[in-house]
Amino acid sequence: MKFFNIGKGDNSRAEMSFFEHLDVLRGHLFKSAVAVALGAIVMVVFDDLIIKKILMGPTHKDFPTYTFLCRLDQRFNLGDKLCMGEINVKMQSTTVAGQFGVFFNIILIGGFIIAFPYVFWQFWKFVRPALSSKELKNSRGVIFWVSFLFFIGVLFGxxxxxxYTVSFFAHFSIDDNIENIWTIGSYFNTLVPLILGAGLAFQLPLVMYFLAKVDVVSAKWLRKVRRYAIIIMLVLSGIITPPDMLSQIICTIPLLILYEISILLCAKVERRKAKESVVEWS
Structure with a gap:
């Protein structure tokens, strides 16, 4: 059984069997795994900074976000609506290997984040031969933009x-006699998906761009469902932020910007397709 490659960038892969494709994929996965391992080593070398200062940062009152919001609150006299206050949370480990398991997961996930551009480049090298020369031309800079949006999303998360999430759950209590004592596993299992999820969510414009190229979505359709998208964004922001409108707006604005960028990109794709159709018919 043969797989025929319509791309022109790699003639050596113009016709390959299924198992030959698997062998090529295995090579890319191995290189990606090595890159993640190297990133994990970097995490181990700087583990004190990464764990105590970065990952545990949202539990400290001097975290940059808390400091910035309090200053913003004071600057505009908002009445402590933005200032999140003291984070009173105790941490514990309830299993023998609990801390080691968390540490191992942290260095692996951190290694992946550090190596993300290289990992995506390996993925791109695998799928690139299947693209036509026209598709390759239209996808120039994809590695940079995917990586850029991913890191912006991670920083936003x-x-x-x-x-916002840490502050909300730290202050949430159904009774004054109940004290919040989190396990380190539950803390990191809550924090890490939020950060990685934000990195992936920021890929929305690129995803919509490529979906528009294959006529799955259109700028008209995105404008039509914009009101529903805004409601979904507000609901998601309401879940992860304290119950006040200012906090929800702060979280929602970047998502709205990404949505509007998606509409502009889809419109650009449609204009380009319209011009190409005119050229073909002329």
Whole structure:
């Protein structure tokens, strides 16, 4: 059984069997794994900084986001609506290997984040031969933009979503006699998906761009469902932020910007397709 490659960038892979494709994929996965391992080593070398200062940062009152919001609150006399206050949370480990398991997961996930551009480049090298020369031309810079949006999303998740989430659950209590004592596993299992999820969510414009290229979505359709998208964004922001409108707006604005960028990109794709159709018919 043969797989035929319509791309022109790699003639050596113009016709390959299924198992030959698997062998090529295995090579890319191995290189990606090595890159993640090297990133994990970097995490181990700087573990004190990464764990105590960065990952545990949202539990400290001097975290940059808390400091910035309090200053903003004072500057505009908002009455402590933005200032999140003291984070009174105790941590514990309830299993023998609990801390080791968390540490191992942290260095692996951190290694992946550090190596993300290289990992995506390996993925791109695998799928690139299957693209036509026209598709390759239209996808120039994809590695840079995917990596750029991923890191912007990670920063947004870390400096915006994570502190709001930590602050909300730290102050939430159904009774004054109940004290919040978190396990380190539950803390990191809550924090890490939020940060990585934000990194992936920021890929929305690129995803919509490529979906528009294959006629799955259109700028008209995105404008039509914009009101529903805004409601969904507000609901998500309401879940992860304290119950006040200003906090929800702060979390929602970047998502709205990404949505509007998606519409502009889809419109650009449609204009380009319209011009190409005119050229073909002329």
């Amino acid at each position: 870390y400096f915006v979503i994570a502190p």
